[in-house]
Amino acid sequence: MATSVPRRRTPTDEAWLVLGMGNPGPRYAAHRHNVGAMVVEELGRQTSATLKQHRSAQARAAEVRLGTLQGGLPGPRAVIAVPMTYMNVSGGPVAGLVSFFKVPPEQVVVVHDELDIDFGSVRLKRGGGEGGHNGLRSVSQSLGTKDYLRVRLGIGRPPGRQDPADYVLSDFPARDRVEVELLVGEGADAVLDLVSLGLEATQQRFHSR
Numbered sequence: 001m002a003t004s005v006p007r008r009r010t011p012t013d014e015a016w017l018v019l020g021m022g023n024p025g026p027r028y029a030a031h032r033h034n035v036g037a038m039v040v041e042e043l044g045r046q047t048s049a050t051l052k053q054h055r056s057a058q059a060r061a062a063e064v065r066l067g068t069l070q071g072g073l074p075g076p077r078a079v080i081a082v083p084m085t086y087m088n089v090s091g092g093p094v095a096g097l098v099s100f101f102k103v104p105p106e107q108v109v110v111v112h113d114e115l116d117i118d119f120g121s122v123r124l125k126r127g128g129g130e131g132g133h134n135g136l137r138s139v140s141q142s143l144g145t146k147d148y149l150r151v152r153l154g155i156g157r158p159p160g161r162q163d164p165a166d167y168v169l170s171d172f173p174a175r176d177r178v179e180v181e182l183l184v185g186e187g188a189d190a191v192l193d194l195v196s197l198g199l200e201a202t203q204q205r206f207h208s209r
Contacts (some may be wrong), residue, residue, distance in 0.1 A: 016066070016078040016195050017103040018043065019059075019094055021112040021135045023169075024084050032155045033168040035180070036111035037082045039153070039187035044080060046188065051082060057096030058084045067192040076195045079103070088134040091142025098143065108148040109194060110139055111187060115164060117154030120179050122186045122206045125150055126199055149199065151190050153183055 020040030021033075028034055044051050049062035059081045067075030079101050083093040098108065106126075112135060117123055127147045130136035140146045158167035172180045186206070193202040 014107055015063075015101045015103050016076055016107045016109060017094070017097055017101065018066075018078055018080045018109045018111065018191055018195075019090070019097075019139075020080075020082045021087060021090055021110060022082060023087050028169070030171040031169055032172060033087060033113055035113045035153045035155065035183065035187070036151075038180075038184045039111045039151070039191065040080050040082050042184050042188045043191060047080075049080065051080065053084065054081070054097065054100070056100040057081075057093045059093040059097060060084060061097060067196045069196060075192070078195060087138075089138055090135045091138035091140070094139050095142040105143055105145050105148050107195075108139075108143065109151060109191060110136065110148060111151040111191065112136065112153065113155045113168060114152040115155060115157055115168070117152055117156070119154050119156035119176075120183050120186075121154035121209065122183070122190050123152045123154070124190060124194060124199060124203050124206060125152070149194065151187055151194065153187050 018040060020037040022028065022037030023034060044062060047064040049064045051060035051062045054061045061079055061081035063079055065074040066078045069075055079097060081097055083090045085093055112133060116131065126149050130140060158164055190202060190206055193205060
């Protein structure tokens with residue numbers, strides 16, 4: 001009697017981890033620094049998923065399928081998550097989720113605000129420096145590598161002499177509400193393309209705008 005041979009796992013079998021960076025609680029929910037978390041909340045709405053506290057990490061998370069592949073097949077398996085810790089210690093929740101779901105570092109996607117990108121623009125990259133972003137620094141330290149994917153959401157530089165720390169820890173003004181909604185939607189689209197089409201194809205789409 002023939003015995004079945006277990007199918008070898010490939011990189012596409014592995015789950016993705018999509019982490020939206022921000023600070024916890026309603027006090028921070030509308031801050032510029034929380035736009036990454038807003039994108040993950042939007043992905044939760046699009047997939048009808050409820051982010052719940054995960055037992056092995058200080059994060060709210062949900063397992064989903066992101067997007068649709070050719071032929072109408074469900075998109076890649078992914079864990080979407082928002083840390084329940086403050087931004088500068090986001091690495092702990094990331095490490096906990098990576099360990100629990102056995103996510104390879106190359107399939108970790110961190111969605112975050114970026115001062116050095118014009119407001120409303122979305123850019124993507126793998127690896128590189130943290131640019132003074134304490135949340136990214138914490139993630140890099142916890143993962144032991146900088147070689148993870150980033151979806152960078154442009155919030156622009158603060159006006160005049162305003163301290164960048166005060167700028168990121170303040171709400172988007174009411175006049176920018178429509179633009180913020182567009183940015184969050186673009187960020188969600190970028191994540192979907194990234195996990196389905198890859199980095200280069202997604203960069204070509206978003207970096208040409």
